[in-house]
Amino acid sequence: MGGHLVLALRILPAALRARDVAAIRAFEGAFETIGLPAFGAQVVTGLWLALRLQPDWMQWADLSDPLSRAIALKLGCLGASLMLAVHARLVLIPQLDARSLPALGWHIRAITLVAVIFVIAGASIRVGGLAP
Ligand code: HEM
Incomplete structure (x- = not known):
């Protein structure tokens, strides 16, 4: 989540202003080797x-239980992460240039939001928060 926040809030705005694709590629290259194994x-x-x-694990689908709700939310985040990753790898990154950078920007914001939801859902298991 930290890496995504740095990318979304620091690197991306500057790269969008300068239309600088190289800045995004440099960050992704450095971050991926830590971020992917950590994830x-x-x-x-x-x-x-x-x-x-x-x-x-069949009970994970019982959304009347706060624990199952948190786990289901995390599995939903996992699905969203995988779809965003596949979309970025197959569609956005191969044809990335200054014109298509804003589309990648929305993608980066979306994956950052998913990372934040992952952390909130995780913390909610111990401290509560997803209860009715
Ligand atoms: C599908 C994948 C994941 C599942 C099924 C999952 C499940 C869980 C569970 C069951 C807990 C509760 C631990 C406890 O209180 O005993 C937890 C805690 C947590 N998870 Fe995840 N998790 C997943 C991925 C992630 C990811 C990718 C992140 C971060 C981006 C994350 C962040 C956290 C945090 C911050 C906690 C709180 C730790 C604490 O209370 O000390 N989780 N997770």
């Missing part, structure tokens, strides 16, 4: 934690 580790340990708290 993978969070998904694996997140699923592990979810199974510890609710071993019957």
Whole structure:
């Protein structure tokens, strides 16, 4: 989430003003090697934690339970992350230039929002917040 916030709030506005695709590519290149393994580790340990708290994973679909709601929200975030990643890799990045940079900007804002929701949903399991 931190990396996405730096990209969305610091690197992206400057790159959009200067129409500077190289700045985005440089950040993505440096960030990916840390960000992707970290995200993978969070998904694996997140699923592990979810199974510890609710071993019957069919119950994760029972949205009357606050824990299941948080887990379902996280799985929804995971699906959104995967769709955004595939869209960026296959559609946006191959044809990235100064004209298509604003489209990538909306994509970066969307994935940043998903990262923030991931963290809020995670913290809500311990501190509450997704209860009715
Ligand atoms: C589908 C993937 C994920 C699942 C199923 C998942 C599941 C969980 C569960 C069950 C907990 C509760 C742990 C506890 O209180 O005992 C948790 C905590 C948390 N998760 Fe995730 N998680 C996932 C991905 C992520 C990602 C990608 C992030 C960050 C971007 C994240 C951030 C957090 C945070 C900040 C907490 C709170 C830790 C705490 O209370 O000390 N999670 N997650």
